[in-house]
Amino acid sequence: DNLKQQLTVKQEGDKFTITEKSGFRTKEISWTMGEEFLGDPADGSVMKGTYTFESPKCYVGKFKRVSDGKELVNSRQVDGDEMLQVSIL
Numbered sequence: 001d002n003l004k005q006q007l008t009v010k011q012e013g014d015k016f017t018i019t020e021k022s023g024f025r026t027k028e029i030s031w032t033m034g035e036e037f038l039g040d041p042a043d044g045s046v047m048k049g050t051y052t053f054e055s056p057k058c059y060v061g062k063f064k065r066v067s068d069g070k071e072l073v074n075s076r077q078v079d080g081d082e083m084l085q086v087s088i089l
Contacts, residue, residue, distance in 0.1 A: 009083060016051070039063065047072065 008019040014033040019026065031037045031051055039047045049063030049072075057078040064071055074087040 007083060033059070038066075 004022065006021045008021075010017045010019075015030065016033070017028060017030040019028045029039055031039075034050060034052055036048060036050050039049075041047060046066040047063040048066055049061060051059050051061045054060045054075070059076055061074045061076075062071070063073075072087065074085060077084045077086075
């Protein structure tokens with residue numbers, strides 16, 4: 001199924017790398033907690049922001065779209081060997 005997405009998360013201290021694989025593409029993004037970075041989600045926009053720890057098993061990303069300043073907040077929580085993502089536009 002081309003719509004299914006597999007995420008692999010690798011953590012080395014405060015540095016994270018997420019590899020997203022689907023039937024359409026494979027993409028890797030890396031960041032360090034608390035440091036601003038640029039990201040490019042699937043919609044082709046460019047986002048600028050940071051991730052911070054909310055708790056040992058939860059991190060929150062706060063971003064702004066570069067083109068129009070629209071804000072995006074997402075939260076990722078680890079539950080055993082699974083990661084759950086909630087996005088708030």
